[in-house]
Amino acid sequence: MSATGKSLTGNTTGAGDMPRHPDGKRQRVGKDALWKKAVKRPEVGSLAGVILVLLVFVSVAPPLRTMAAWSPVIYQASIIGIPAVGVALLMIGGEFDLTAGVAVTTSSLAASIFAVHVAGNVWVGVALALVLSLALGALNGWLLIKTRLHSFLVTLSTFLMLQGINIALTRLITGGVATGDISSMPGFASAHAVFASYFRIGGFAINVSVLYWIALSVIATWLLLRTRVGNWIFAVGGNGDAARAVGVPVAGMKIALYMGVQLCVWLLAMHLLFSFVTVQSGAGVGNELIYIAAAVVGGCLLTGGYGSAVGAALGALIFGITTEGVIYAGWNSDWFKFFVGLMLLIATVANMWIRHRALRGK
Amino acid sequence: MGDDAVIVELDGIGKNYGNVHALSGIDLQVRRGQVTCILGDNGAGKSTLIKVISGLHRPTSGVYRVDGKAVTFESPREALDLGISAVYQDLALVGLMPVWRNFFLGSEITRGFGPFARLDVDAMWRETDEALRAMGIELENLGRHVGSLSGGQRQVVAIARAIHFGARVLILDEPTAALGVHQSGLVLKYIATAAREHQVGVVFITHNPHHAHLVGDHFIVLDRGEMSLDAPREQLSLDTLAFQMAGGAGLDAIKHELHA
Numbered sequence: 225m226s227a228t229g230k231s232l233t234g235n236t237t238g239a240g241d242m243p244r245h246p247d248g249k250r251q252r253v254g255k256d257a258l259w260k261k262a263v264k265r266p267e268v269g270s271l272a273g274v275i276l277v278l279l280v281f282v283s284v285a286p287p288l289r290t291m292a293a294w295s296p297v298i299y300q301a302s303i304i305g306i307p308a309v310g311v312a313l314l315m316i317g318g319e320f321d322l323t324a325g326v327a328v329t330t331s332s333l334a335a336s337i338f339a340v341h342v343a344g345n346v347w348v349g350v351a352l353a354l355v356l357s358l359a360l361g362a363l364n365g366w367l368l369i370k371t372r373l374h375s376f377l378v379t380l381s382t383f384l385m386l387q388g389i390n391i392a393l394t395r396l397i398t399g400g401v402a403t404g405d406i407s408s409m410p411g412f413a414s415a416h417a418v419f420a421s422y423f424r425i426g427g428f429a430i431n432v433s434v435l436y437w438i439a440l441s442v443i444a445t446w447l448l449l450r451t452r453v454g455n456w457i458f459a460v461g462g463n464g465d466a467a468r469a470v471g472v473p474v475a476g477m478k479i480a481l482y483m484g485v486q487l488c489v490w491l492l493a494m495h496l497l498f499s500f501v502t503v504q505s506g507a508g509v510g511n512e513l514i515y516i517a518a519a520v521v522g523g524c525l526l527t528g529g530y531g532s533a534v535g536a537a538l539g540a541l542i543f544g545i546t547t548e549g550v551i552y553a554g555w556n557s558d559w560f561k562f563f564v565g566l567m568l569l570i571a572t573v574a575n576m577w578i579r580h581r582a583l584r585g586k
Numbered sequence: 587m588g589d590d591a592v593i594v595e596l597d598g599i600g601k602n603y604g605n606v607h608a609l610s611g612i613d614l615q616v617r618r619g620q621v622t623c624i625l626g627d628n629g630a631g632k633s634t635l636i637k638v639i640s641g642l643h644r645p646t647s648g649v650y651r652v653d654g655k656a657v658t659f660e661s662p663r664e665a666l667d668l669g670i671s672a673v674y675q676d677l678a679l680v681g682l683m684p685v686w687r688n689f690f691l692g693s694e695i696t697r698g699f700g701p702f703a704r705l706d707v708d709a710m711w712r713e714t715d716e717a718l719r720a721m722g723i724e725l726e727n728l729g730r731h732v733g734s735l736s737g738g739q740r741q742v743v744a745i746a747r748a749i750h751f752g753a754r755v756l757i758l759d760e761p762t763a764a765l766g767v768h769q770s771g772l773v774l775k776y777i778a779t780a781a782r783e784h785q786v787g788v789v790f791i792t793h794n795p796h797h798a799h800l801v802g803d804h805f806i807v808l809d810r811g812e813m814s815l816d817a818p819r820e821q822l823s824l825d826t827l828a829f830q831m832a833g834g835a836g837l838d839a840i841k842h843e844l845h846a
Contacts, residue, residue, distance in 0.1 A: 450704045452694040455683075459691050462680035469678070470692030471663065529682040 266523030267535030269574040273521060273542050273567060281549030288552050295429045301544025302437035303492060304518055305537050307511075309440040310488035312519035312536035314481040316448070318461030318528025319375035321364060321485045322383040325512035329390050331357045331486075331493035332503045336403040337394070339411075346411040346498075354490050360386075361486030365479030387509060394505035407501040419491075420498040433495045437537070440488060444533035457481065462529025517564055518543055521571040523578075530579065542567055591617045592654075593787045594639065594670065594755050599648035601634050608634040609811045612648070615804075616755050616787040621777060623790045623798035625831050626808035632791050633759070635808070639789060640672035640757055641665030669754035675763065678744035681733030685725060688732050689714040689747050717750040718743070721779055738769030742776045749784050756780060757789045762797050770797060777801050795828040807831060 287293045307324050314321055331353045339349030360382075368378050394401065406412060422429050448454035459467035460477045468474050497503060520526060521542060522535025546563045550556075594616040601609040609631045616622050626632045637643040638650070641659030649656050652668050659665045662672070679688045690710045696703040714728050723742055725735075732740060741761045748756055758777065762770040778801045780786045792798050798805060805822055807815035807830045815822075815830045 446704075450707070452696055452703070452705065455687055455691060455694055455705065458683050458687070459680050462682045466678060466680050467691065469662070469674070472692050525682070529680065 266530060266532045266575070266579070267538055268523075269571055269578050270522045270535045270538035270542065272574065273571050274538050274545070276570075277542050277545045277549065277563075277567065281545055281553065285549050285552035285554075288549060291428060293548070293552060297544050297548040298434055299431050299544075300547045301537075301541045302431065302433040303495070304511075304514055304543050305437040305540030306433065306440060306492045306495075307485070307488045308515045308518040308522075308536045308540050309437075309444050309533055310481075310485035311512075311515040312522060312524050312531055312533055313444055313448070313457060314485050315516070315519050315524045315526070316461050316528060316531040317457045317477060317481045318464065319368065319478060319481065320379055320516065321482060322376065322379040322512050323360070323364060323386055324485055324489055324515050325508045325510060326383055326386045326390060327357065327360060327486060327489045327508075328493045328496065328511070329503060329505065329508035330360070330386050331490045332497040333390055333394055333403060333505060335494065335497055336406055336503050337397055339406060339409060340404055341397060344410065346406055346409050346415045350415060350494055353493060354487075357486040357490035357493070358483050361483035362479055364486075365475075365482035368478060368482070369475045383512070387506075390508075391505045394503075401505050403503045403505075405501050406497070412498070415494070416498045418498075419494045433492075436491055436495070437540070440491075441533050441537040448533060453477075458529055460528075514543060514564065517568050520575075521567055523575050525575075525579070539571075542571075591619070593618055593652065594789075595651040595654075596639070597649040597651065599638060599645045599650065601638055601643060602646045607811055609638070609645075610647075611812060613813070613816070614806060616789055617803075618754070618787050619781050619785045620803040621781050621788040621790050621801050622804045622806065623792065623802035624806050624808060625792060625795060625798055625827070627793065627831075629810075630808040631811040632793075632808060634811075636672060636757055636759055636789075636791060639665075639755075640670060642672075669752055670757070671748040671751075671753035671755065672757040672759065673741070673744045673748055673761065674759050675741075675761065678747075679732045679740055682731055684729045685732055685735070685743060686711050686714040686728040689717070689728075689743070689750070693751060713750075718746050721746045721749070721776060721784075723776070736769055736772075737765045738772035741765075741773045745776055745780055749780060749786060753786060755787045755789065757791070759791050760793070761790075762792060762794060774801050793831070795824065795831040799824045799827055 282288050288297075307328065311321060311324055334356050335346070335349035335353035337349075338352045339346045343349060343352075364379055364382055367373075367382070368375050371378060391401065394403065398404065407416075419432065421432050423432070424430070446454075448457060456467065456472045456477055459472055460474050464474050518539035519531065519536045520539070522532065522537065522539035524531030524535065543564060546567065547557075547560050550559045550563065592615050594614075596612050596614040599609060599612040599614075600607065612635065614622065614624075624632055624635060634643065638645050641662045641664055644658060644660075650659075651657065652670070657668070665671075680691065683691070686707075687710075690713075695706040695709045695713070697706045698704055711728055718725060718728075721742065723739075723746060725739070725743075732743065735743065741758075745756065745758070745761075761773050761777070765773065774797060777788055777790060781788045781801075781803075790798065790802065799822075802819060804818050805815065805827060806813055807827075815827075
């Protein structure tokens with residue numbers, strides 16, 4: 225039986241990439257060589273992208289050859305990278321969230337307005353904003369499940385509604401388009417220290433947001449690759465029906481992923497609020513596409529089931545280098561969007577090629 | 587009755603969708619270690635029958651027994667708990683996930699507690715390897731994406747998974763329909779392995795009489811929701827089966843018209 229089995233499977237898999245051991249008692253059967261495994265990873269394309277933009281901007285922008293110039297680069301990467309982690313997990317789970325940009329403004333507006341007009345302490349506003357953000361995520365997920373519409377359409381609707389709510393409610397409550405300064409309120413100093421402070425390592429200034437970015441990316445990576453939930457995220461995005469058939473709670477997973485996006489959104493919102501002390505009610509629009517772009521550049525498949533959090537972090541780093549690189553090169557910052565588009569195109573083509581190879585098992 | 591090799595027994599099963607009689611008067615037994623083939627043209631009621639057996643639909647008449655006891659399934663999960671498992675052609679596996687992750691999807695092995703529970707990758711890898719080898723399948727690399735396997739290998743992995751997780755009755759929905767000759771042979775071989783060596787009762791749905799006759803112990807041909815043939819292997823030649831499947835006497839009439 226096993227002799228024929230061998231010949232049949234052997235013939236159909238094509239050339240074996242591992243030598244066959246005669247004893248058949250290996251602990252782990254024919255695992256790929258390390259470099260081969262690395263080339264198959266979804267984030268390898270974005271790593272190449274990081275090296276590419278690095279070479280380009282280091283050559284055209286001399287200031288980038290000094291250490292000090294890298295502090296704002298890493299900072300920029302972090303404020304794109306924080307929401308991109310949630311967006312990437314959701315995209316692997318097969319869905320979009322177009323609210324991620326305006327929802328940052330919603331969350332910080334809520335914290336600020338509630339702290340100023342109701343609570344009198346910024347920490348109460350911070351807590352309320354968290355509850356509101358998670359509820360918004362749950363609402364997005366619930367609408368997706370109930371309407372059975374495409375997530376693009378569902379979150380486009382909530383995106384437009386939020387955009388209206390942000391401006392209208394802010395005008396109604398504060399009478400203007402921005403919230404008042406909260407820097408003299410009780411609790412501000414401690415909240416600023418938690419969400420927006422800088423610290424120094426050997427003359428290199430690092431914002432605490434960078435730590436959050438790295439921590440979120442590490443947690444998301446562990447979640448994806450080493451937990452049951454991670455297995456389910458890949459499965460609901462890759463083949464929802466197959467996942468449902470083996471008992472994976474597909475609806476629950478989608479709602480949780482939307483809440484995850486809004487958790488990241490809330491964290492960024494608090495960072496921005498305590499960095500800038502006031503909030504412009506029209507801010508954030510358009511950033512959702514940058515987050516999605518970072519996830520896609522990082523190897524996430526637009527149709528779900530494939531991608532990585534490390535890739536999304538590298539995607540954010542590419543955009544961080546690009547934003548600051550354009551400025552250091554002395555170009556008009558309008559060019560940033562052009563480079564985002566160009567990188568997106570190059571990275572997507574490269575990723576498609578990598579995935580194609582991975583699927584063929586080469 | 588009284589035959590303890592019978593796991594699943596359908597007795598006069600019928601299914602109506604409104605006024606449409608999708609199935610009527612179906613008698614069928616699935617025995618341990620045997621392959622029961624269900625053949626029929628498109629629209630003959632094969633898919634409805636699978637849905638009834640796998641617990642997706644409830645029959646509107648007749649009795650469904652498992653181990654001699656009448657059952658009414660509210661969901662496929664309940665059927666699964668009694669060891670009745672359906673392997674659908676496209677719904678079984680996630681193409682972009684590695685073989686070992688697919689194998690344990692929904693039944694992952696973890697170590698540690700609470701939020702720190704992590705996948706026991708070594709154990710899952712090892713058990714996947716053992717389960718596949720027990721079926722006589724040797725994949726060179728369990729880290730390969732399922733999408734990179736051949737169509738036949740995919741079916742076989744899905745079958746091995748169902749057996750590993752306790753399937754006593756395996757319902758295979760057209761497992762060879764989209765496959766070439768060589769790949770079909772591969773799948774048929776493992777269908778026989780599942781029945782003979784793992785003592786699973788197999789329900790093999792197909793519209794290919796040649797495939798059915800290679801592995802089947804008992805044959806049922808459906809025609810417009812009714813059984814037009816119900817015979818054990820000993821009483822049936824491949825020619826008779828093929829003739830029945832091809833439309834029986836109806837095809838002879840067409841032949842006469844065409845060559846008249």
